[in-house]
Amino acid sequence: MSGKSLTLGVFGFGCVGSGLYETLRQSNFKGANIKRFCIANPDKERSAPNALFTTEADELLNDPEIDVIVELIDNSEAAYQIVTKALRNGKAVVTANKKLLAEHLQELIALQDETGQPILYEGAAAASIPIIRNLEEYYDNDLLREVSGILNGSTNFILSAIEDGGTFDAALELAQKLGFAESDPTLDVDGWDAKFKLTILLAHAFGIVVEPSDIPHVGITRISPQVQRIANERRERVKLVGKCWREDKKVFAHVIPTFVTQEDELNQVENEVNGVVVEGAFSQRQFFRGKGAGSFPTAAAVLSDISALTYDYRYEYKKLNREKDFEFVNDHSIWVHVSGNNRDVLPLYAFEEVVNTFRSPEHSYVEGRIGLRNLINLSKEGNWSAVALSSAAVSQFEKQNNLELAN
Ligand SMILES: NC(=O)c1ccc[n+]([C@@H]2O[C@H](COP(=O)([O-])OP(=O)(O)OC[C@H]3O[C@@H](n4cnc5c(N)ncnc54)[C@H](OP(=O)(O)O)[C@@H]3O)[C@@H](O)[C@H]2O)c1
Known part of the structure; x- marks a missing residue:
């Protein structure tokens, strides 16, 4: 049985947007075609025909032929305007924007109910790792105990670089030179990016929707060579770990640099790779590992969401509706x-x-x-x-x- 055929309007032709264009050309998937890209700068050279590009958002948002808006821009305020208008205009949405989602999750869930239109975002947490739909579907009836992971590739790269005795500043400079860290790395190194992703995972793992600022976090900027030396002596490694877990009806979450033993799967997650551990009462401990950033790995998650829309998939937020007596605790x-x-x-x-x-x-x-x-x-x-x-x-x-x- 094949699904329907979708017409896409895509915002952004940067790392992920151009990756999606190429992925759609190379894959066997025939369920969608891109009608238009909306970008910010009309003078940039693009690896796609000029006729595909516009800087007028409404040409996509008001086009009755476009079924799905794919939002892949690097500005979360503008993304909020695009995504909410798209849903209100009767279009489904796919996005990879974790900041937008984490900061507006409650409202975006309500807007899906109000408009009847879905928003999918597998690429927003751990990029290529298929964690959100798995938490929502595969682990639907398991009694999840914990979801933890290395959710930010830049900080993981920096921590790997400090292990050899370098300072935080030198490691950050190297990460920026190699393109693993933004020119403004604050959201990454202070732990906010990992927190945005954890906010999304909390909703799908335990049905808890919180503001990112409700989740306590510590970043990696103060990790010193001495701390790394202690980790070496203990045969452990320091990783920035985001973790949410349940004890009876209480749910906890935090992001903090963590000593990780050799027996822990996260110990061997290197550089820009991400890893997620899910522990359920029945499935027990399972480990996902994959690229947490990058053009094709992130586009793969976006493509998977587009494909899911061809058979009318939407998140039902089942745990949000079911686990009403779970209490979120943030001062443990x-x-x-x-x-x-x-x-x-x-x-x-x-x-x-x-x-x-x-x-x-x-x-x-x-x-x-x-x-x-x-x-x-x-x-x-x-x-x-x-x-x-x-x-x-x-x-x-x-x-x-x-x-x-x-x-
Ligand atoms: N890069 C990754 O590995 C990765 C992984 C997971 C999730 N994400 C998320 O994916 C999204 C895109 O990231 P990216 O790395 O692809 O960003 P990027 O390379 O910086 O590209 C951003 C694109 O957005 C366009 N743009 C910016 N403001 C716009 C506006 N108001 N209207 C229309 N287009 C606009 C830019 O246009 P111009 O080309 O004209 O400048 C550019 O094409 C972000 O939310 C990011 O957090 C990225």
Whole structure:
């Protein structure tokens, strides 16, 4: 059975838009054709016929022949105008814009109900990794415990580069030179990009819709060669991990640099590659790995969404409608390694429990359990670097605690 044939209007002909054009030309998929591209700069040279391009958004948005608007631009405010107008004009939407989605998810879900038009966005979280539709469909009836992952390729590249002894600044410069990091890398290195993606995953994994600012996060800018050295000594690696999980009816989430053991699948996720671990009560632990950015890998996810629209697929947000008694908690405590170069005043006062301290003229650290709000204050105001302890280390501390309590 073949689906319907769709006419597309595409916004953007940059990395992903031009990738989609080429992917559609090379693939066997015959269910859609691009009628028009809308771009910002009419004078740029394009690898597609001139007649396909316009700078007039309404030529696409008001064209009754266009069934689907594919939004692939690099400006989330303009994208919001395009996407909402497209839905209101009776068009389905495909987008890869995680910032737009994370900041307006509640409203975009309501707008789909109101207009009856779907919006699909597989490329918006971990690009080529098919995680959103899997969370929505495949894991629909599993009792998910946790979804965690390396969701940002630029920071993963930078962390890999610091492992060889380099500084954060040198690693960032290299990432920019090689095209793995934006000229303004703030959203990536401060953890916001990973948080936007985690916001989307939370909705499909647990039916929780939050503002990205509700999810606590720590970025990678303070990761020092000393922290990397400690990771090496422990045969672990530092990765920026976004994680959401459920304990009974409570759902938690955060993004934080994390020590990852060799046994953890995320340990071997290198450079701009992403990895996602899903843990369900029935399926148990599963691991997805793939390119988290790039022209063709992201276009592959966009193409898959376009194909899904030919058979009228839409997200039903089943868990959002079903799991109404789940509660999102964002001030939990975690086990963490906090380090800096001030040997005299370790911030012990901020911890609920301390298990290790170390002081030397160059580098000092404290390890223990701390409330996330305290941790974020320390890393923002106190110049301290924070890395969550590996799950192996945490179970060891918890086992020790239980033994002490039992005695
Ligand atoms: N790049 C990736 O690997 C990747 C991965 C996952 C998700 N994404 C997401 O995909 C989207 C596109 O990213 P990209 O890397 O392809 O961006 P990009 O290479 O910077 O290209 C952006 C495109 O948008 C066009 N544009 C900007 N403002 C516009 C407007 N108001 N109206 C019409 N066109 C406009 C630009 O036009 P001109 O060509 O005329 O300048 C350009 O063609 C973003 O939301 C990004 O977060 C990207």
